[in-house]
Amino acid sequence: MHETTGTFGGPTIRKVGDVTTTALATSPLKAADRCDSCGAQAYIRVVLNEGDLLFCGHHGRRHEAKLRPLAVEWHDETNRLQPQATPITD
Numbered sequence: 001m002h003e004t005t006g007t008f009g010g011p012t013i014r015k016v017g018d019v020t021t022t023a024l025a026t027s028p029l030k031a032a033d034r035c036d037s038c039g040a041q042a043y044i045r046v047v048l049n050e051g052d053l054l055f056c057g058h059h060g061r062r063h064e065a066k067l068r069p070l071a072v073e074w075h076d077e078t079n080r081l082q083p084q085a086t087p088i089t090d
Contacts, residue, residue, distance in 0.1 A: 029077050035059055043080060047073035057081055 033042040035056040044060030046053045046067050055063065057078040068074060 029054070029075070043077045045073070045075040046071050047075070 029042050029045060031041055033045075033054050034040065035042050036054050037059040038056060040056040040058075042054035043057050044055040046055065046060070046063075048067075048070055049072060053067070060076070060078070064074075
């Protein structure tokens with residue numbers, strides 16, 4: 001788990017090793033955000049009172065039933081994994 005401080009909806013300060021970053025809890029996940037279980041790109045952020053967890057879609061779904069009741073926020077961007085329709089132009 002990442003060490004975090006902050007309040008719901010306010011800035012979250014993340015400290016992973018020697019790196020500290022600040023972001024809104026609802027800010028979009030970036031390619032550099034990695035799943036805490038396997039290291040793949042994170043598409044789900046679970047904000048808990050004690051800190052936050054990042055998961056790929058697979059691990060987010062695996063842990064959802066246990067974590068959702070404890071979550072202050074469940075930020076899910078797995079819709080980005082679906083191929084986007086390309087408009088047909090004449």
